[in-house]
Amino acid sequence: MTMKRKLYTSVTLLIGIVVMANLLAYEFRFRLDFTEGRQYTLSKATRDILAGLDEPVTVRAYFSENLPAHIQKARKDFQDMLVEFASRSRGQVMFEFINPNTDEAKEQEVAQKGIRPVMINVRERDQVKQQRAYLGATIDYGDKQEVIPFIQPGAAMEYALATSIKKLTIARKPKIGFLQGHGEPALYEMPQLNQQLQILYDVQAVTFSDSTSVPADVATLAIIRPTDSIPANHLAKLDTFLGRGGRLAVALNRVDGNLQNGQGNEVTTGLEGWLAQRGIMVDAAFVIDAQCATIPIQQQQGFFMLQTNVSFPYLPILSTFANHPVSSGLEQVVMEFASPVRFTGDTTLRFTPLAFSSALSDTLPAPAFFQINKDWKQDDFKARNICVAAAVEGPMVAGGTPTKVVLVSDGDFIINGPPPMQGQQSQQRQVEPDNVNLLANAIDWLSDDTGLIELRTKGVTSRPIAELSDSAKVTIKYLNFLLPVVLAILYGIWRVRRNRKVRQQRMAENYDEVK
Template identity: 50%
Template sequence: MKKTNITILLIVGILVFANLVSEQYFFRLDLTEDNQYTLSEATEKIMESLEDPITVKAYFSENLPPHIAKTKNDFEEYLIEYARHSDDNLVYTFINPNESEDLEREAMEAGINPVMINVREKDQMKQQKAFLGAVFQLQDRKEIIPFMQPGAPMEYLLSSSIKKLAVTHKPEVGLMQGHGQPSIAELSQVKSALDVLYNFRAAQVNDSLPVPEGIKTLALVRPTDTIAEATLGQLDSFLENGGNLFVALNRVEGDLNSSYGSGISTGVEKWLGKKGLEIREDFVIDAQCATISVQQRQGFFNFTSNVAFPYAPIISKFADHPVTKGLEAVVMQFASSLNFTPKDSLTTFTPLAFSSETSARKQAPQFFDIQKEWTESDFTSAHQVIAGVLEQRHPNGNRSRIFVVADGDFPISAGQQPVQGDNVNLMVNAIDWLSDDTGLIELRTKGIHYRPIAKLEEGTKTTLKYANFLVPILLVLVYGIVRMQINKNKRIRRMEENYE
């Protein structure tokens, strides 16, 4: 009896000691794909740098379908990790707005918008109001995530919201104006994405006006007027002082009404050529391409049909780089190819985006044969370089980077038509990489992957079903065989001892 009491006391003591130690040396294992719940170095630095506490009110509904409820669980897992790295400067609470009308009103007044989702209950489908959002507050400043889209890059949204609260002065990114470039309104999707961490504003640059003070990165997008050498000299001075430049340039243009395309010149291509980077006066054509609407006539009737247009390549081959990480498809139109010839050891070029294996180049000018039947023999020059980064080391010791895309229109919205998501991501990622030294760019495309078994192929589902059934039985059998062998060996040893 005494021995039993001592054993119980030892076990209790060990548990208490382990509990105390775990509070000081707490750790969690992340066994998910791509370490989804392991915070990046950039996030850890942001949390460690917090000087004042941030409160998070997470408004998430309960009893949601599994694929939506997972978003709440993922959000909570992230907040646990954020709180651990914040030195008690992040406090969070979860609120279920569906519990009462007052909480529902509180959530909506805070900016959390409910969505209607379909829920199956007792073999019937019904609609339910669901809240999936959060409010971040630091003193009198607030940041809101009105709706957490399942599968969205959660760490990026959390870290950028916290950084936006914690950082009072955002770096400035300029959009160069004065030479026929688009306005910021025409880059509204890019601006919305950049405004999270930067102040994206128009910047007048000409012969007598240098790049404004405070701008770390300047974007030069689709100039249509000739840019004087003196103005380009202002860009050189900006680069020599450590600035960075994003360039999206048209070297050719096409008119679908006249089915004719020709080369254009603004002076920027000559300026880049002096640095060793040639934007060729050609059209990149690709069998992997977008479609265009074409009016056709059959008998007395006119109808519209979509036809493949190789002059609108879909770029899906990217180098492994923070700018292109996570990109799947960027749609270009009348893009040109890049070619780099080193001028000296101070300048390097890294190609980042390429056409597909079935692509080619056509020298401008060109007539577009919309009805042409394209064959493999038309695509003889694979993997044309469409975008890349030119890095320079200047005599004064400064370094600068120029990100170049040989299509000036890809990030610009045409009327009410939204820009392709990855078109926006390419420009935003590039500017983020040029401007940000925290590393948050690598989180922009880090999403939470949800893979329901219902979407698996039948063969895979059958394999998993039998594996779940048979593996535990197999483990029990193996354990039994091992135990039986151990006991058998013990009996043999005892018999040998008795025999001796």
């Protein structure tokens, strides 16, 4: 009895200590963050922004009530983040939560601010009904206001808040130039990237002429998928730009494919030769990968033509990234006809591979003919972890200022396409969020030293399934089938032996009693 009392006393004391520790932590906002990526710990970049506030910032969070648990968690996470912001800013950040669903006038007021409701499914009394839900916020600083129209559950909330506050408080945005005039897409053909960059930068087009080059106030220049030849005098202007310490982001097509005729060919603009002179080689070859996207094809099924999706290794899905500010936190980037990147320069430059193909990949030289219906086997992929994106640091021009260059060997991975013409359907597509993050991170790393780059991918939830070999798939298949049967048989044998032993012990005891 004494041992039981001691056990109960110890358990009661332990529970009391845990409860008291939680109460004290909640009262004094002391928490230990054990989440992956330290999701609830404010970064140095955010703390620096909050420390520099000269005026109060008011955050009004518009969240509906009585939401499903997984969406309600987003409200709690956002509130916890605001509490941290208020604490770190020493009261300069104030916030309130408002339920717009209380009356129609309030819904109209919220809509005028740019926050639109989303329709969610709610289960009530064994029935599923749709409910208008608000998950947005406004940030006010002086007479300026920023809007977060939708707070995605599980998204990078710290980045959304920190960048909105910085956008309101920054006096002058750095300028980012996008080179035009050689077949590059216009800014309106990259709306997802443009929207991301305009938070912190002044984005503008840059066109070369005999009398103009890169403006002096442009610190970073982006060259996205040129399709026409770049004249030598324009390449010389790039030399001048890099020589004065300008930063360069390049998304280059070295090969291109046409699914209509099933052919892939080499692309030459002159930019690849200019990069090769600096030791950055982009080979005229296709990267093929067993971990890839699919394309729709028409197949005959009896009397009907049906559209089915087939894997197309020329569209690799990248999930292996370097631990670098440009690529850290990325989980899935989809490429289109990417090429291998390698370094042939000297030790004055530092070459850092950023993104790689999977462990089942290979390269095919251009020109190539696509076999759309080919049944790809594991033996078709004899290479692994081929570099398709890289960063280079150092003096790119003899006697010039050290600079930075980021190269991605696919120029189409970030392009949405042209907007619709009047009366026509949209030709724009949605690109993967991490496609946008990759190039936005690159431009941040080249242009911005605040550290906000680390927050953009904080809180991502994508977890793609790793590609398995054929032998591993067979092993797992039979293991799933046979293991429960084997365990049941072993358990039955153990039960039989145990019951036999118990029966023998009872018979021996009865025999001794009779004797």
